[in-house]
Amino acid sequence: MTTSAHQKMWEELNLDIPAHDGLLAVLGKFYNDIYLSQSGRLKGMEYLDFVLSEVHGLRIKELQDAKAAGRKIIGTFCVFVPEELTLAAGAVHVGLCSGAEVGSDKAEQLVPRNTCALIKSFIGFKLARLCPFTESCDLVIGETTCDGKKKAYEAFADHVNMEVLEVPQRKTASDRALWKSEVIRYKAVLEELTGNTITEEKLQAAIKLVNEKRRALQRLNRLRHADPAPISGRDALLINQVSMYDDPVRFTQSINTLCDQIEERIAAGEGVVPAGTPRLLLSGCPMAVPNWKLPFIVESSGAVIVGEESCIGSRNTRDLVSEEATSMDAMIDALVDRYLQIDCACFTPNDERQDNLKTMVNDLKADGVLHYSLMFCQPYEHEALKTEKTMHQEQVPVLSISTDYSMEDVEQLKTRIEAFIEMVS
Numbered sequence: 001m002t003t004s005a006h007q008k009m010w011e012e013l014n015l016d017i018p019a020h021d022g023l024l025a026v027l028g029k030f031y032n033d034i035y036l037s038q039s040g041r042l043k044g045m046e047y048l049d050f051v052l053s054e055v056h057g058l059r060i061k062e063l064q065d066a067k068a069a070g071r072k073i074i075g076t077f078c079v080f081v082p083e084e085l086t087l088a089a090g091a092v093h094v095g096l097c098s099g100a101e102v103g104s105d106k107a108e109q110l111v112p113r114n115t116c117a118l119i120k121s122f123i124g125f126k127l128a129r130l131c132p133f134t135e136s137c138d139l140v141i142g143e144t145t146c147d148g149k150k151k152a153y154e155a156f157a158d159h160v161n162m163e164v165l166e167v168p169q170r171k172t173a174s175d176r177a178l179w180k181s182e183v184i185r186y187k188a189v190l191e192e193l194t195g196n197t198i199t200e201e202k203l204q205a206a207i208k209l210v211n212e213k214r215r216a217l218q219r220l221n222r223l224r225h226a227d228p229a230p231i232s233g234r235d236a237l238l239i240n241q242v243s244m245y246d247d248p249v250r251f252t253q254s255i256n257t258l259c260d261q262i263e264e265r266i267a268a269g270e271g272v273v274p275a276g277t278p279r280l281l282l283s284g285c286p287m288a289v290p291n292w293k294l295p296f297i298v299e300s301s302g303a304v305i306v307g308e309e310s311c312i313g314s315r316n317t318r319d320l321v322s323e324e325a326t327s328m329d330a331m332i333d334a335l336v337d338r339y340l341q342i343d344c345a346c347f348t349p350n351d352e353r354q355d356n357l358k359t360m361v362n363d364l365k366a367d368g369v370l371h372y373s374l375m376f377c378q379p380y381e382h383e384a385l386k387t388e389k390t391m392h393q394e395q396v397p398v399l400s401i402s403t404d405y406s407m408e409d410v411e412q413l414k415t416r417i418e419a420f421i422e423m424v425s
């Protein structure tokens with residue numbers, strides 16, 4: 001696809017072309033510095049580089065082609081929205097990235113200044129007309145997770161066609177019943193939007209498809225138990241980010257091919273860093289594309305990230321939907337149960353997250369935990385304190401970082417992270 005063909009498509013999507021060109025230039029440079037400068041990358045990462053280079057190009061063209069063929073595009077901000085139902089309705093499911101500091105001044109006309117960077121980002125991308133994914137969506141699905149998102153969606157709904165799913169705050173029987181009714185409502189919303197009936201066969205196939213994607217990511221996560229680390233944390237994060245918007249069949253095949261290469265690397269005793277390099281587990285808020293700041297600082301300071309306890313990471317891939325059910329009601333139950341296992345900090349209590357963290361630290365042989373919260377994110381800032389307590393009990397060093405998408409604190413973060421790495425070494 002030529003650049004001029006991209007331009008025409010972007011114009012048709014009503015993007016602000018000069019500002020969008022500027023954004024792509026900055027992102028390209030950022031990607032070169034953070035990703036392409038790495039040594040010892042796996043050949044399979046070329047696929048991810050290509051996908052990222054065409055994130056606003058070929059992938060958007062695919063979405064336009066899908067629309068022309070009558071398919072609907074569903075945008076989401078949270079791993080609580082069941083992708084299986086979207087796919088079973090014949091629609092395309094895309095995560096809307098929200099990982100860059102874009103259009104903050106405009107966003108602050110809709111939400112308070114002390115709102116997390118992720119929320120400001122998705123509003124900023126829309127108001128500044130910079131995101132071809134958002135502009136391609138027929139419907140955006142929000143969810144009642146944190147208060148910041150809930151209230152932001154009220155304002156955002158004036159700018160996009162949206163539905164909000166009610167996610168409970170606890171996991172009791174009545175919460176489960178509420179969540180089940182919302183999953184059923186989402187199914188009805190999709191059927192009405194697409195004009196397609198979600199049959200048992202279609203849902204069964206979609207459950208298998210999404211499980212396969214999660215299995216490929218689980219395989220990748222297991223391979224990261226090896227020392228020396230066979231893949232950088234930056235590359236693993238990129239894979240998880242791309243999983244949110246790439247075609248699921250193509251993505252799964254590519255990740256399995258990459259895992260074959262990682263297995264060969266492990267068998268040869270090779271890694272992306274020398275054996276004994278300090279291993280850190282990153283835990284906390286999701287890092288949406290192109291939020292690569294922290295992993296870059298960590299990995300250019302002498303450590304390697306071996307896991308992401310995050311929604312753009314293991315929180316989204318750990319649990320599969322049971323494939324045993326065949327009736328519609330049983331499959332809905334299987335979806336409800338799987339999604340209620342998500343240990344988001346928006347739940348109270350949320351002790352399972354601490355248990356899952358301990359398991360990850362042990363499995364990955366992590367030397368320390370870096371807890372990451374976006375500034376003004378109440379749920380994860382609270383759980384940072386809880387995580388510190390758990391890790392102190394486990395005698396695992398932990399460092400809590402609260403930051404945003406700006407580059408202003410890079411030097412300060414680098415100083416703190418270098419000192420932490422020296423301590424865990």
Ligand code: SF4
Pocket residue numbers: 077078079080145146285286311342344345346
């Ligand atoms: S952290 Fe919570 S609100 Fe955010 S994407 Fe994950 S589940 Fe959704």
Ligand code: SF4
Pocket residue numbers: 116117118119145146147148149285286374376377378379380
């Ligand atoms: S990072 Fe925190 S405050 Fe921001 S949307 Fe996610 S849960 Fe809400």
